[in-house]
Amino acid sequence: MIETLDLLPNPVIVTNGDGIVQEVNAAMLTWVGGQAAHWRNQSMNALLPVASRVFLQTHVWPLLLREGHVNEIRLQIKNTDGKAVSAFTNCKKSPTAQGDLFYWVFFVAAERSRFEDALLQARRRAEDVLKDLTQQERFIRTVTDALPSLIGYWDRDLRCRFANKTYQDWFAKSQEQMQGIHIRDLLGDTIYTLNAPMIEAALNGEACEFEREIQRPDGTKANTLANYIPDTDAQGRVNGFFALVSNVTKIREGEQASRLIASVFNNINEGLMITDAQGAILMVNAAFTHITGIDMAEAVARSSSILKSGRHDDTFYEDMWRAARDAGKWQGEVWSQRQDGSVFLMALSISAMRDERGQISRYVSVFSDATARWNKDQVVERMALHDSLTQLPNRNLLMERLGQLTSIASRSPRNIALLFLDLDGFKAVNDTWGHDAGDRVLTTVAGRLLAKLRLTDTVARLGGDEFIVLLDEANLMENVALIGQQLIDSINQPIDIGGTVAHVGTSMGIALYPHNGLTPQELLKAADDAMYAAKAAGKNTLRFAIPTKA
Numbered sequence: 001m002i003e004t005l006d007l008l009p010n011p012v013i014v015t016n017g018d019g020i021v022q023e024v025n026a027a028m029l030t031w032v033g034g035q036a037a038h039w040r041n042q043s044m045n046a047l048l049p050v051a052s053r054v055f056l057q058t059h060v061w062p063l064l065l066r067e068g069h070v071n072e073i074r075l076q077i078k079n080t081d082g083k084a085v086s087a088f089t090n091c092k093k094s095p096t097a098q099g100d101l102f103y104w105v106f107f108v109a110a111e112r113s114r115f116e117d118a119l120l121q122a123r124r125r126a127e128d129v130l131k132d133l134t135q136q137e138r139f140i141r142t143v144t145d146a147l148p149s150l151i152g153y154w155d156r157d158l159r160c161r162f163a164n165k166t167y168q169d170w171f172a173k174s175q176e177q178m179q180g181i182h183i184r185d186l187l188g189d190t191i192y193t194l195n196a197p198m199i200e201a202a203l204n205g206e207a208c209e210f211e212r213e214i215q216r217p218d219g220t221k222a223n224t225l226a227n228y229i230p231d232t233d234a235q236g237r238v239n240g241f242f243a244l245v246s247n248v249t250k251i252r253e254g255e256q257a258s259r260l261i262a263s264v265f266n267n268i269n270e271g272l273m274i275t276d277a278q279g280a281i282l283m284v285n286a287a288f289t290h291i292t293g294i295d296m297a298e299a300v301a302r303s304s305s306i307l308k309s310g311r312h313d314d315t316f317y318e319d320m321w322r323a324a325r326d327a328g329k330w331q332g333e334v335w336s337q338r339q340d341g342s343v344f345l346m347a348l349s350i351s352a353m354r355d356e357r358g359q360i361s362r363y364v365s366v367f368s369d370a371t372a373r374w375n376k377d378q379v380v381e382r383m384a385l386h387d388s389l390t391q392l393p394n395r396n397l398l399m400e401r402l403g404q405l406t407s408i409a410s411r412s413p414r415n416i417a418l419l420f421l422d423l424d425g426f427k428a429v430n431d432t433w434g435h436d437a438g439d440r441v442l443t444t445v446a447g448r449l450l451a452k453l454r455l456t457d458t459v460a461r462l463g464g465d466e467f468i469v470l471l472d473e474a475n476l477m478e479n480v481a482l483i484g485q486q487l488i489d490s491i492n493q494p495i496d497i498g499g500t501v502a503h504v505g506t507s508m509g510i511a512l513y514p515h516n517g518l519t520p521q522e523l524l525k526a527a528d529d530a531m532y533a534a535k536a537a538g539k540n541t542l543r544f545a546i547p548t549k550a
């Protein structure tokens with residue numbers, strides 16, 4: 001055994017349980033001097049100064065006998081010069097057939113310092129690792145601080161272990177104040193109580209997501225969407241949970257606004273149609289379907305030209321879209337077609353919507369059905385221009401048509417004849433059979449005049465028993481006289497006035513364009529004068545106006 005011990009660089013002694021030296025190795029002899037035999041069977045106390053001996057007896061042996069080993073016990077050894085040298089020793093009990101042996105291995109302070117160096121290095125490595133970890137944490141913090149969401153970590157005791165900047169700012173707390181804060185203290189009792197089931201779920205390993213309206217320290221309210229994600233280790237233990245909370249106030253407000261817009265979109269009476277820049281329908285509302293009869297699903301993705309009625313030419317639509325594009329808006333009335341092919345008047349307003357680059361991205365068309373209004377306008381217009389009894393054009397419309405005819409004739413010469421008719425003996429009908437009978441006579445006369453004339457000619461009632469006939473392209477005076485006489489003859493026919501028969505005649509004055517005048521007023525005056533000439537000549541006859549020009 002001693003040979004083996006001699007190989008060791010450390011001083012070693014072997015004792016029995018009473019501390020009697022059994023062996024001393026070579027390294028120990030270089031330290032304490034003498035021969036091995038000198039030390040054998042001596043108490044190891046001989047190697048120690050008094051203080052170490054006492055320490056050995058009172059502390060080391062009891063520990064050694066109890067534990068079977070001691071480590072790094074500081075003892076002093078007397079060297080060859082009798083000087084005390086500080087050393088450390090590790091001792092281990094080794095049972096043998098001859099009884100327990102105790103191996104005392106010594107290392108001097110210098111060796112100890114190597115050991116400490118190793119320790120120091122190990123600590124530095126640990127510190128480097130720690131530094132790495134700190135850097136990593138700093139990196140994580142930098143990244144999470146830049147995020148708009150609240151990111152935090154809560155341990156099992158519901159103490160905050162991490163909270164990013166947004167989390168701190170949200171609750172107006174510093175990083176130090178956040179560190180270790182209890183979640184209840186941060187959220188307040190009310191929100192904590194509401195969140196408690198989710199916290200419990202997260203600590204039970206269950207991820208959860210929920211929304212909550214939170215009042216912030218500055219008093220503002222915000223909608224939050226929270227995710228609690230359990231932090232589970234390899235053994236399946238939940239050590240805490242990550243909290244990821246996003247401010248969804250704007251999103252919720254946006255959704256609310258969208259819902260409002262959608263509600264308006266579908267509840268207004270105006271038809272709405274949104275198309276892309278090329279005119280493909282993207283969206284229509286319920287009123288669109290109500291007015292056009294075209295189903296929403298059927299309209300989408302089709303061209304807005306499905307509404308074309310054919311009453312306008314291509315130029316009309318080109319002008320309309322060009323104006324909407326260039327001016328950003330177009331307003332007007334468009335004859336459009338319903339699903340069933342019927343035509344309606346669309347009072348339409350088109351607005352162009354531009355994207356952030358200024359390009360037109362959408363056209364919003366708002367429209368209503370203006371057909372009923374148009375029909376009513378037509379009736380009013382008709383009433384304004386027609387005689388309500390005979391439905392013939394009245395003085396206004398007559399003058400308008402006469403104006404058009406004279407204007408055309410001034411550019412491309414043609415003859416126009418204006419026949420002024422005033423009934424003879426009409427008052428007697430009224431007086432004899434009453435006003436209604438008189439009306440029957442007037443409508444009958446109107447019908448007879450129309451029956452005798454071409455569609456291009458005009459028959460008008462000036463009022464009372466006065467009628468005007470306009471003959472367009474009346475070339476020969478003889479022809480005009482012939483027509484005039486035929487009209488007189490026709491009126492002379494008996495008129496059935498319900499059970500009895502009335503007779504009226506007509507006196508007719510004829511003025512010719514351009515001979516008797518160039519303007520409507522001149523022509524009417526000339527014909528009126530000629531009519532009076534006919535009356536004066538005995539009634540029921542015709543007279544031409546006296547020419548004003550050769």
Ligand SMILES: Nc1nc2c(ncn2[C@@H]2O[C@H](COP(=O)(O)OP(=O)(O)OP(=O)(O)O)[C@@H](O)[C@H]2O)c(=O)[nH]1
Nearest residue numbers: 422423424425426427428430435436438439464465
């Ligand atoms: N029934 C009816 N009578 C009308 C209407 N407008 C005017 N009158 C009447 O028509 C008559 C016209 O009078 P006159 O032209 O003098 O009658 P007349 O008997 O033809 O006389 P002369 O023109 O001189 O031949 C008046 O009695 C008016 O009251 C109408 O819309 N309906």
